Amino acid sequence: MIPLAVTLRPQNLEEFIGQEHLVGKDKPLRKVIEEGKIFSMIFWGPPGVGKTTLARLIAKKQDRDFIEMSAVSAGKKDVREVVENTYQQRQLTQNYKAPILFLDEIHRFNKLQQDFLLPSVENGTIILIGATTENPSFEIIPPLLSRTRVFVLKQFEEKELLKIVKRVEKYFKKKLKKTTKDWLVAYSNGDARKLLTIVDNTFELYKNLELDSLKQALQSQYLRYDKHGEEHYNTISAFIKSMRASNIDAALYYLARMVDAGEKPEFIARRMVVFASEDIGLAQPTALVVANTVFDAVHKTGYPEAQINLAHGVAYLCKAKKDRSVYDAYFKALDDVKKHGNLPIPLEILNAPTKLMKNLAYGAGYEMYTNKSLLPKKLINKKYYQKQT
Numbered sequence: 001m002i003p004l005a006v007t008l009r010p011q012n013l014e015e016f017i018g019q020e021h022l023v024g025k026d027k028p029l030r031k032v033i034e035e036g037k038i039f040s041m042i043f044w045g046p047p048g049v050g051k052t053t054l055a056r057l058i059a060k061k062q063d064r065d066f067i068e069m070s071a072v073s074a075g076k077k078d079v080r081e082v083v084e085n086t087y088q089q090r091q092l093t094q095n096y097k098a099p100i101l102f103l104d105e106i107h108r109f110n111k112l113q114q115d116f117l118l119p120s121v122e123n124g125t126i127i128l129i130g131a132t133t134e135n136p137s138f139e140i141i142p143p144l145l146s147r148t149r150v151f152v153l154k155q156f157e158e159k160e161l162l163k164i165v166k167r168v169e170k171y172f173k174k175k176l177k178k179t180t181k182d183w184l185v186a187y188s189n190g191d192a193r194k195l196l197t198i199v200d201n202t203f204e205l206y207k208n209l210e211l212d213s214l215k216q217a218l219q220s221q222y223l224r225y226d227k228h229g230e231e232h233y234n235t236i237s238a239f240i241k242s243m244r245a246s247n248i249d250a251a252l253y254y255l256a257r258m259v260d261a262g263e264k265p266e267f268i269a270r271r272m273v274v275f276a277s278e279d280i281g282l283a284q285p286t287a288l289v290v291a292n293t294v295f296d297a298v299h300k301t302g303y304p305e306a307q308i309n310l311a312h313g314v315a316y317l318c319k320a321k322k323d324r325s326v327y328d329a330y331f332k333a334l335d336d337v338k339k340h341g342n343l344p345i346p347l348e349i350l351n352a353p354t355k356l357m358k359n360l361a362y363g364a365g366y367e368m369y370t371n372k373s374l375l376p377k378k379l380i381n382k383k384y385y386q387k388q389t
Contacts, residue, residue: 045153048191155190
């Protein structure tokens with residue numbers, strides 16, 4: 001059985017939905033497709049937004065062979081076979097047209113595997129189109145990245161997903177209720193493939209697309225969240241910044257997203273411990289005690305109970321007053337350490353455990369309680385700590 005996502009895949013640009021910033025009038029990918037311009041490129045974007053479809057449209061419009069591989073299952077040997085076969089064809093063909101090698105999830109190729117692609121990309125033996133859900137700056141080696149152009153694809157908007165639902169209605173010759181459409185859009189979370197897959201599975205099981213059937217076909221729902229990918233860092237960043245702004249609602253929402261996606265409670269609690277010192281500090285020193293207690297609690301209990309420990313801790317940290325004065329002061333001091341190195345410490349605050357050291361004036365003039373700077377001579381007028389008002 002052919003998956004619905006394949007059956008409804010656009011065959012030309014007129015059928016393609018979304019990514020107007022790339023395929024709209026006079027936009028870069030439209031020019032690539034329509035004018036025959038070609039170069040190696042990376043498509044970076046979340047799942048189900050048309051990366052594979054765009055690569056296929058380019059190959060079809062330019063009448064190029066399309067070789068599709070996934071970095072999950074393919075290895076260096078598989079790529080070598082493609083490159084060697086293509087190179088032989090190039091030697092034998094007068095009007096050679098480089099094929100498009102579409103490498104899905106290219107970020108899963110290690111450095112050596114990516115290195116292997118370089119010569120064939122550079123000399124034009126193949127046109128590489130890599131697809132990734134991860135930031136290419138971190139996942140693609142610089143030499144390969146410099147030989148490609150990165151195009152960023154966006155998550156589908158609600159109006160675009162509704163257009164896809166219309167195609168579903170046309171294909172099945174069934175009019176869906178508004179509540180069903182709204183549920184499909186919300187469930188898909190910007191991922192067209194996810195939407196089409198649940199429709200496909202539901203119709204296969206129940207021979208209808210009623211809302212109850214869709215929910216029955218859905219055994220579990222997971223948010224798009226790669227614990228080692230960019231979404232992981234985006235969500236934890238939003239979580240921290242919401243607590244920093246004392247916005248309990250937003251902080252609890254991002255906490256819920258992480259918990260629902262299966263993020264380890266210890267990871268979340270560890271970030272809360274850091275936040276208590278970094279952002280609350282002297283304004284409410286008990287915040288560090290609470291954050292540590294939350295960490296201990298989630299370590300002992302685990303899910304599902306740990307989510308309540310986390311929620312209480314988050315609310316407490318949000319409501320606490322904020323004071324970054326010590327955090328800022330420490331890093332100013334660290335800057336001077338890196339800039340000036342080991343400056344001589346004033347003799348008066350050095351220990352003098354030996355007679356020689358006393359003779360050298362170690363500890364001379366030391367006062368237990370003093371208003372003197374006590375910093376090295378070069379930094380004597382420096383002020384790192386500024387009390388927040």
